[in-house]
Amino acid sequence: MRRIMVAAFAVIAGLLVCLGLLLPSPWLGRVADLLLEGALILAAFALLLGLLNVLRSHAQKAVKGPRRGQSIVLIVALLLTLAIGLLFPQSAAQAWVFDYVYSPIQASLGALLAFVALQAAFRAFRLRTVDAAILLVSSLIMLFLQIPATAALWPRLGAVRDWMLAVPVAAGIRGLLLGIALGTMATALRVLFAVDRPYTGEE
């Protein structure tokens, strides 16, 4: 019974939002807005749940385990940033933390991707299959064409780059996008028809 009620709630909420987005009825639009706002509030609560989860799991690790130091650093950083965020919103202190802690670490992690991408390229570029050959040739050609100097030295290469992007690449990605849209719609319809009930943990 409980499961049927939960599923009905999801289906009704989903259909109302769907109709509110598609039909030009102001009443349905208001209902949809309200439900969207509700989802927003719930997502924020989920973040709260996430915080509790982080704190709990790392508090356990901070008491015992091989990564005590890291977990302690995480908890202290989290609590400090949270305190600054809650008590001094949009303050200079928050901006300082963002500029000199948040942003450099994230940018450096992003920079590491260059190294690991090169290692991945080493594996992927081994010419063992036709696919790998296509990948290698396509990557190298596109990389070469995207160097601004090539267009400056040989202006025709700029046109080749535009053609590559506009025809073969666009064709591949458009076909992919059409498939993704179809799959997304089918997945959403399964949820709206309660064939799938991911919210109860079941299929």
Added chain:
Amino acid sequence: MTPLVPLLSGNTEPIALIVILILGALVALFTLRARGGGRMALRPLRVYQRLSELCSQATESAATVFATLGSSAPEGSGMASAQAALMLLRFVGRNIAHTGRPVRATTCDAALLPAAQGTLTQAERSDGLRHPRTGSQISFAGPEPLGMAVEAECAMADDAPLANLMVGDVGAEALLLTEMHPGVIHYAGSDDPADGALLQIAGDETVIGEDVLSGGAYLDRPMHMGSLVAQDTLRVVLMVAILVGVVAASIGLWG
């Protein structure tokens, strides 16, 4: 840019509504038929075939499986990839729960966390665990995917899992995991073109595009066969419509 003639410009809402209604009717029809137990031959997808083997192997070797669930937000259009991630999590959770080595997972979308916890708890219950863990083996790693990669990397260093499932909204951060732990089998998949391309390069077993979203029919949800057939039907209809439209446009009948 090639100056193509976009014939369907302007307001797409009515056409979208018609397409949704058609697909909805098809999904409903074929799902009801799939309930009867009919199965179709499906294009083989290695990832899903391998996943069944993975569960056997994990049971045998008593090794755990790690899941990097990514950042798909269930309350947005990430719902589809979230659903795909949960499907895999449930399949693996259900098949290896009895080994006593729980599936561990990390996510960087807070709303996906409770969904994954519920999914895993149910999966364990259906594998016969009377007191399933309440989801403490799934951790939230902040809202940033790169942070999630760090957390996943540490968990994989500690647990030495057999495999790492990265299906859903997982992007470039997957590269960090595949290169830092090459000994782990990385199952990767993303329904985003840019992310999918990276995963195709990085993962051991990769699934991209629409295939990510059709895992259920391949794994343990015969009901999904219905929506798969509906997708295929609409696909053929769209392809025929495109060809007819192109011919009409080329001979000057339309556009």
Added chain:
Amino acid sequence: MIVCPNCQHQNHVQASHCAQCGQSLSDAVYRVCPSCGALNPIDGQFCQRCLTDLTAPAAQAQPAPAPPDMAPEPTPIESAPAEPAAQPAKPNTKKREAKRKKRRDRKERAAQRDIAPLPDPAEGRQPQSPENGLAELGGDPLAGVSDVLPLETAVALPHRGSPPAELRSGHDEQEDARLFSSLASEPAPLTAAAQQVLPPVRAELPRWLKLVLALMLLLAACIPTLSPGWLPTPTTPSAGTNAMLSALSSLGSDAQVLVAYEYGPDHAAELDPVAQRVLEQLADQGVRIHLLSTEPSGLGLAERMLHGSDSLQGGLDRGQIQVLGLLPGREIGVRTLMRSVESAFRMQTVTSETHAADLTHTPTRISGFDHVILLGDDSRAMRAWIEQAPPTLHPLAIVTAQVYPALVPYEASGQLVTLVQGPTAAIELQASTSSRITATGATDGLAALFLVVLCVAILANVLPVKPGKTR
């Protein structure tokens, strides 16, 4: 675990009813292996741990390799795990479905044992003599069976069962034993099956190779900072950059522009130069700029950029540039914004008195903006904007090189009025104008990157290192 005698489902030890078929497990019994003491399901032919034939007399518990002349023809071994999810057959009866499921479960269990599936007991066994008739479970399951123990006893006993009483093995059992011993003594098929179950894991790149790759990349990454600019930069911007510039310069001083910061600090190096250049140009033209972000970090970047540039700081002080704030919930936020700007940011004005976004000069509807500029590093976020916005929005998108190809179809369909790739646009802008964007040497850097990737492609095929993927 308890294996359900009805459907073979493996239940938890404490389960009282089968989780799959619901049958009571109270009279499920184990069979204790005479050789190693492991507990096995009642109808198991061989011990799951040591593969001893459970139906053979204790004396034959350790099977000797069968004489060659006695060994039967090697049974074709099905590839253990290759149970394709897609079955070409289309059975309509539930009975066949149930049978297939049963067989699949059994195969899965065989795969779990990491051996090629042993001959299926249900298929290979002929009707047995009453003493060994374990397959027939009707009635009292223990009737006529001497070597099985009820559950409680089996669990309570030490795992070394007493050897069962001498039993006469029938012809079928002897056949099974011979088959088993031939399988066990033939390494080839077993190894082959094992290889299929355990895919070879790819090798790690050698440490020296990793260091060489890293060194090459580091050298290439130093070039933009250190190079004096060896290679020429294009004198005319590409079509996309030109379109962006002309769209921006056509905006008058009373125009309203909405700028969405949809990128994080990890891609700031790519998009900051272009974003700053665009904002400064708009500020110089006197355009009113409204900034927002659906990501927390995007907002931080926007504020850093505003405070880091004199002309932008001036615009901020004059009220010409306005930070609307965070638009939470990516798709939800965009949807709300499309309905009404005021309702999307209404909440910001409820509490914070000092930092409240002043919406008096902001258009109330999204159509009130002359231009919408998206700065993005995530193709999903960009697609959220494209998909949730009405088709009449026609935003201009400045994106990272990574997501640029993925959005090309949306530019072709007119859903994005212009699509610009961040790093090359920065170089082109720097080359075509005398702005203070420091992109000198960036084109040399990209050329160096190309050389590095070319080296990698050659090395990958020349070096005897084989760190391939598993497939």
Added chain:
Amino acid sequence: MLEGIQNLFAAIPATYLHAAGTWLAAILTLLVLSYIVGYMPLYRLAGHLFIGVSAGYAAGLAWHTVLWPRLVLLISGPAQHWIYAVFFALGLLLLTRGIGPLSGLADLPMALLFGVGAALALVGAAMGTLVPQVGVTIASLSPASYGGGAAGWALAIDAALLLVGTLLVFASFHHTQASEERPAPGLRLLSRAGIVGRKVLYVAIGALFSGALISFYTVLAGRIQFLISDWGAAIAGMRF
């Protein structure tokens, strides 16, 4: 007390804050980049610091932009804004996830999240991708539509290639297959087309990968530039 702390922070000269920040940022950058030489602990330490900071930062913003304003509205006018009470109650139910027997209560808020998400995904995919992208694929293949002449022919050929490529890739995601029981020639044709479509897709994947390499490289170059220029300046500016 809060103002005291704020004043204390404001009292520190901006140059000192900047110099300290630059040093901190440089050290954190080096900690992360220490992975290159294969030393993980420092990388992990910086990573954990990042997880903590990002989670705290996002939670603070979510509180101030989503929860707190609505709470204020609810308290100030419960009769008018009663609906927020419902959503807050659902939010509290969400927090029961993970608390043993209560865990099931979180299903209700999850249902709302998934329902709303399904609606947004459905409408977005149909309106924003499927219909416009199908629409733009329907283009004339006649050279006359593109002005005729050699240029017209070239553009018509481009349009034809684009059409064929798109259809091939789209076909490569067809799931059902011909089988012995169902030897549909149409399905066989689709799977053949799909095999070619995958090759076209690999061209696109190559292009995306090259774009990703440029992206990552630019980010790395930005970090190096920070270390050489900004940190270098901070070191040079120090007076011993």
